[in-house]
Amino acid sequence: MVAQSSRREFLEAAGVAAAGACLTLNSSFAAEDRPAQVIRKKGSAVNQNDLAIVDTHQHLWDLTKFNLPWLKGDAVQKINRSYLMADYLKLIGSHKVVKTVYMEVNVAADQQAAEAEYVLDLCRRDDNPMVGAIIGGSPQSAEFANYMKPYAENRRINGVRTVLHDDDRPKGMCLEKTFVDNVKLLGEMDKSFDLCMRPGEIGDGAKLAELAPKTRLIVDHCGNMPVTADKQQARDAWMAGMKEAAARPNVFCKISGIIVTAKADAWKPQDLAANVNFCLETFGIDRCFFGGDWPVCTLTAPLADWISALKEIVKDKPLDFQKKLFHDNAVRIYKLQDK
Numbered sequence: 132m133v134a135q136s137s138r139r140e141f142l143e144a145a146g147v148a149a150a151g152a153c154l155t156l157n158s159s160f161a162a163e164d165r166p167a168q169v170i171r172k173k174g175s176a177v178n179q180n181d182l183a184i185v186d187t188h189q190h191l192w193d194l195t196k197f198n199l200p201w202l203k204g205d206a207v208q209k210i211n212r213s214y215l216m217a218d219y220l221k222l223i224g225s226h227k228v229v230k231t232v233y234m235e236v237n238v239a240a241d242q243q244a245a246e247a248e249y250v251l252d253l254c255r256r257d258d259n260p261m262v263g264a265i266i267g268g269s270p271q272s273a274e275f276a277n278y279m280k281p282y283a284e285n286r287r288i289n290g291v292r293t294v295l296h297d298d299d300r301p302k303g304m305c306l307e308k309t310f311v312d313n314v315k316l317l318g319e320m321d322k323s324f325d326l327c328m329r330p331g332e333i334g335d336g337a338k339l340a341e342l343a344p345k346t347r348l349i350v351d352h353c354g355n356m357p358v359t360a361d362k363q364q365a366r367d368a369w370m371a372g373m374k375e376a377a378a379r380p381n382v383f384c385k386i387s388g389i390i391v392t393a394k395a396d397a398w399k400p401q402d403l404a405a406n407v408n409f410c411l412e413t414f415g416i417d418r419c420f421f422g423g424d425w426p427v428c429t430l431t432a433p434l435a436d437w438i439s440a441l442k443e444i445v446k447d448k449p450l451d452f453q454k455k456l457f458h459d460n461a462v463r464i465y466k467l468q469d470k
């Protein structure tokens with residue numbers, strides 16, 4: 132999720148064309164009800180149909196309730212409509228999504244508190260798998276501590292994100308004193324902060340991690356490096372930043388988002404493998420976890436196809452590895468409650 136102009140630039144830079152979502156699968160979130168999907172690969176020792184999945188990056192937006200200024204951008208017209216929990220539950224197919232975590236959607240700032248209430252209501256209800264939320268918030272603001280106060284003890288509010296790659300977010304913003312102090316405050320509340328940054332600036336996230344060592348920081352979307360990018364200099368800068376981030380024990384990596392940078396209608400799982408495997412090797416399997424990034428992913432592929440692609444990439448890894456990636460690490464790192 133990125134704001135209007137930078138989302139467009141990001142997508143254009145990545146060569147992403149608008150694509151239909153072709154969303155057809157259906158089911159309730161009770162995985163037992165679903166037909167088995169045959170995705171077990173030849174030679175794979177793991178029955179991937181049985182993998183329990185935590186989707187740690189589920190966006191929802193009800194445009195009758197919220198204003199998302201970035202959705203006016205040309206590159207995102209395909210997803211410029213409401214996306215509700217009921218839509219999501221129809222699209223996870225035979226994948227066993229057992230928990231989801233809401234990810235903030237960059238609503239207008241005066242709607243952030245209402246956004247939090249909206250998702251807390253979903254967490255309370257038993258008709259969906261949502262168990263927690265990463266809410267919007269502005270650590271750059273002196274008001275942030277006041278804003279967070281009502282959520283300090285709320286175990287459904289697991290963390291905060293503010294995207295750092297919008298045009299109005301200068302490089303180095305996350306290292307300004309107020310920002311750092313507020314990220315430290317999140318750690319004191321036992322909440323995390325998601326780093327959604329330009330791929331060449333991940334090193335700043337590493338510095339923030341050093342300044343706020345008690346706060347868990349999660350690098351979103353494999354560090355936002357487009358999978359189609361072939362400029363070595365850009366890849367080198369991203370890789371160097373990711374290595375610096377991985378050197379801090381309080382930084383984690385969300386395997387998400389990159390599907391939107393693949394070529395719509397002409398991608399295959401292997402196109403994503405280099406970026407995914409670099410992240411897995413750099414952070415190690417204990418510090419990586421899956422995120423769906425629906426419905427943004429549908430600009431390139433249906434959610435179920437993105438999940439299948441990641442399963443394909445790791446199909447030869449041991450069961451323990453796959454469980455950590457798709458489920459266990461998310462519960463541990465985001466400190467998720469049961470429903």
Ligand SMILES: [Zn+2]
Nearest residue numbers: 132190424427
């Ligand atoms: Zn997103």
